[in-house]
Amino acid sequence: MLFAVTSSHYLLATFAIFSVVLLPVPGSGHLSDVTSETMACAYLMGSELPVREADRICDQCVQLFPVPDLGRLCRKSCYINMDFAACATIVNKARASGTLRD
16 A cells, blocks of 8 residues: 555545636636535535625625625635625625625
């Protein structure tokens, strides 16, 4: 045996497979991108509920700031990135002030 398969190897292999198979193809439509990422991220997070809320935060951030590629940047790496963190902060402040409705 060349190497022992550990749970971390299994998780890494699973993530690599889902990254190739399920993540969006550049230039594809927004709806299919969200569906692919939602499926991959829900699998990695163990539930679709936090992914739905994160996706909604990205959508609302794009409503507030219609910047090219902001939605894609917000969603990259299953929402674990600085763009999502900034969007979450801004959207939560906008919700609290009444500027943005849930």
